[in-house]
Amino acid sequence: xxxxxxxxxxxxxxxxxxxxxxxxxxxxxxxxxxxxxxxxxxxxxxxxxxxxxxxxxxxxxxxxxxxxxxxxxxxxxxxxxxxxxxxxxxxxxxxxxxxxxxxxxxxxxxxxxxxxxxxxxxxxxxxxxxxxxxxxxxxxxxxxxxxxxxxxxxxxxxxxxxxxxxxxxxxxxxxxxxxxxxxxxxxxxxxxxxxxxxxxxxxxxxxxxxxxxxxxxxxxxxxxxxxxxxxxxxxxxxxxxxxxxxxxxxxxxxxxxxxxxxxxxxxxxxxxxxxxxxxxxxxxxxxxxxxxxxxxxxxxxxxxxxxxxxxxxxxxxxxxxxxxxxxxx
Amino acid sequence: xxxxxxxxxxxxxxxxxxxxxxxxxxxxxxxxxxxxxxxxxxxxxxxxxxxxxxxxxxxxxxxxxxxxxxxxxxxxxxxxxxxxxxxxxxxxxxxxxxxxxxxxxxxxxxxxxxxxxxxxxxxxxxxxxxxxxxxxxxxxxxxxxxxxxxxxxxxxxxxxxxxxxxxxxxxxxxxxxxxxxxxxxxxxxxxxxxxxxxxxxxxxxxxxxxxxxxxxxxxxxxxxxxxxxxxxxxxxxxxxxxxxxxxxxxxxxxxxxxxxxxxxxxxxxxxxxx
Numbered sequence: 096x097x098x099x100x101x102x103x104x105x106x107x108x109x110x111x112x113x114x115x116x117x118x119x120x121x122x123x124x125x126x127x128x129x130x131x132x133x134x135x136x137x138x139x140x141x142x143x144x145x146x147x148x149x150x151x152x153x154x155x156x157x158x159x160x161x162x163x164x165x166x167x168x169x170x171x172x173x174x175x176x177x178x179x180x181x182x183x184x185x186x187x188x189x190x191x192x193x194x195x196x197x198x199x200x201x202x203x204x205x206x207x208x209x210x211x212x213x214x215x216x217x218x219x220x221x222x223x224x225x226x227x228x229x230x231x232x233x234x235x236x237x238x239x240x241x242x243x244x245x246x247x248x249x250x251x252x253x254x255x256x257x258x259x260x261x262x263x264x265x266x267x268x269x270x271x272x273x274x275x276x277x278x279x280x281x282x283x284x285x286x287x288x289x290x291x292x293x294x295x296x297x298x299x300x301x302x303x304x305x306x307x308x309x310x311x312x313x314x315x316x317x318x319x320x321x322x323x324x325x326x327x328x329x330x331x332x333x334x335x336x337x338x339x340x341x342x343x344x345x346x347x348x349x350x351x352x353x354x355x356x357x358x359x360x361x362x363x364x365x366x367x368x369x370x371x372x373x374x375x376x377x378x379x380x381x382x383x384x385x386x387x388x389x390x391x392x393x394x395x396x397x398x399x400x401x402x403x404x405x406x407x408x409x410x411x412x413x414x415x416x417x418x419x420x421x422x423x424x
Numbered sequence: 425x426x427x428x429x430x431x432x433x434x435x436x437x438x439x440x441x442x443x444x445x446x447x448x449x450x451x452x453x454x455x456x457x458x459x460x461x462x463x464x465x466x467x468x469x470x471x472x473x474x475x476x477x478x479x480x481x482x483x484x485x486x487x488x489x490x491x492x493x494x495x496x497x498x499x500x501x502x503x504x505x506x507x508x509x510x511x512x513x514x515x516x517x518x519x520x521x522x523x524x525x526x527x528x529x530x531x532x533x534x535x536x537x538x539x540x541x542x543x544x545x546x547x548x549x550x551x552x553x554x555x556x557x558x559x560x561x562x563x564x565x566x567x568x569x570x571x572x573x574x575x576x577x578x579x580x581x582x583x584x585x586x587x588x589x590x591x592x593x594x595x596x597x598x599x600x601x602x603x604x605x606x607x608x609x610x611x612x613x614x615x616x617x618x619x620x621x622x623x624x625x626x627x628x629x630x631x632x633x634x635x636x637x638x639x640x641x642x643x644x645x646x647x648x649x650x651x652x653x654x655x656x657x658x659x660x661x662x663x664x665x666x667x668x669x670x671x672x673x674x675x676x677x678x679x680x681x682x683x684x685x686x687x688x689x690x691x692x693x694x695x696x697x698x
Contacts, residue, residue, distance in 0.1 A: 153485070156479065156480040156488070157480050160476075160479050160480040160481075163476040163477075163479060164473060164476050164477065164685045164686065165685055165686070165688055165689050166689075167522075167689045167690045167693070167696075167698040168518045168522075168690070168698045169469075169499060169502065169503050169506075169517050169518060169521055170503070171698055172472075172476070172499060173496055173499045173500065173503070176476060176479060176492055176495055176496050176499065177492075177496060179479050179480065179492065180479065180488070180489055180492035180493065180496070183479075183480075183485050183488040183489045183492070184489060186485055187485055187486070187489070190485075225689055225698075275698075278697060278698055279698075282696055282697060282698075283693065283695075283696050285693060285696075286693065286696055391480070391481070394481075395480070395481045395482065395483070398481075398483070398541070398542075399482065399483025399484060399487075399542065400483075401600065401602050401603055401606070402483035402484070402487075402542050402596070402603065403483055403484060404599065404600050404602075404603070405595055405596050405599025405600050405602070405603030406595050406599060407599075408599045408600050408603075409594070409595040409598055409599045412598065
């Protein structure tokens with residue numbers, strides 16, 4: 096796909112006028128659309144963010160797909176399949192949104208396969224029991240929703256609109272995850288233990304999904320100035336902690352953090368220290384499943400190459416046949 | 425209908441039956457109809473289990489979505505048939521799916537066959553969807569109202585499966601040399617298991633107008649399949665048929681592994697609710 100706005104740069108007059116309009120739109124909290132002029136840094140930053148988000152959806156299919164064949168009831172199996180399918184759908188909308196900024200999906204896929212692009216580190220943790228499927232829905236999708244609901248108002252139109260639909264489906268997933276844990280919490284002792292163990296393992300990684308603390312988050316400031324990001328990492332994290340601190344009581348289970356409390360003075364929820372060294376290790380590729388997730392994606396891509404080539408060759412032949420038929424007529 | 429159900433199951437307009445409706449209806453099938461429902465339910469369950477493997481491994485994201493959709497439809501059909509079958513013996517769909525032993529399953533061998541590469545999966549789906557479409561388009565007129573209702577919902581969905589698989593047969597057959605070679609090989613590996621689908625078992629005689637006689641589907645199936653293969657410039661594979669025996673509980677070597685994975689967690693926690 097050609098970059099829609101690629102020709103707009105170059106002339107100083109166009110750039111100055113474009114920048115002025117862009118600044119006005121941002122000041123009015125209005126939307127930037129694909130054909131509008133935009134600063135290259137804005138385009139680049141959004142392309143990075145949206146494609147990372149898309150990659151996260153695609154890599155995020157793997158940990159849950161790990162339990163499709165073993166789901167313990169047919170209803171749960173159907174729900175899980177539908178959920179992983181939704182994630183593929185989210186990946187598709189997001190790649191489409193990113194394509195409107197001028198980068199082709201194939202290029203983004205190549206970058207992912209080559210290890211040049213990032214995806215959310217949370218998917219580098221292993222999904223060891225059925226209760227993890229519940230904990231992922233409740234905590235991981237819950238954190239994603241806290242992050243993503245404000246993105247529905249992101250200044251870039253196609254991204255904001257994609258997020259509206261994604262958030263609806265994510266909130267569904269979160270409730271399904273909570274329901275899995277609720278069923279386990281009300282089940283046998285073994286099921287209860289399984290649920291608590293999953294919460295213990297997913298709690299800290301899900302809090303770290305909001306990104307590093309505000310004083311250590313280099314990209315946040317510019318993203319907020321551009322109306323892409325609306326709240327800081329720590330603000331969102333605090334909101335999330337408050338939400339799950341309430342919900343965990345309904346499960347009759349606990350969060351593995353004795354320091355969770357509501358601070359009356361600041362009006363914010365607080366939590367205990369997080370292991371940011373671990374976060375950095377996983378981000379740097381040294382998490383439990385980084386290599387495995389990348390291998391699977393690469394393998395699916397490479398094993399599927401002959402299928403994509405066949406579809407393209409067939410489409411070419413059909414097009415040539417249609418052209419010949421038109422000429423003859 | 426609760427929202428939790430809405431997410432997992434596509435809604436079909438009209439009065440088509442869903443598993444939850446059947447569970448609520450308490451319609452009790454005669455023993456022969458229950459056995460027949462097991463045939464059809466197990467076919468769909470085992471194939472859904474196979475297709476579930478592809479989700480996150482397909483050649484394109486669009487195919488992850490498509491294969492997941494087909495698997496979801498099949499799970500839906502399986503749940504309906506098994507729920508109905510279970511009413512004859514006071515068992516739930518999950519009792520039947522998770523706590524029967526291998527010889528108690530009634531799936532035909534075709535549904536148990538490995539995924540292989542994408543072409544082999546498509547070849548299997550091509551046969552299955554054409555067979556199921558011929559079957560359900562007749563079974564929707566069954567004298568058994570529940571079987572008729574399940575088939576009426578299923579036939580609309582299987583129609584899409586048929587379209588999906590035949591489009592891929594055409595593309596793979598006429599795409600590249602490699603895809604043609606793989607498609608041909610996939611069909612050849614699949615064809616030994618076609619014959620079993622059309623074998624009349626004694627059960628069919630006992631069911632009268634409630635069931636569809638498998639042998640009566642052979643001609644329309646052959647005609648539909650031959651038309652697609654002719655357009656793809658492929659031959660109907662000339663390979664000997666395998667013996668089969670799935671309807672009597674004699675299965676391929678694959679089923680044991682499929683069930684081991686399907687049932688492992690449920691069996692670790694007997695009596696638990698999920």
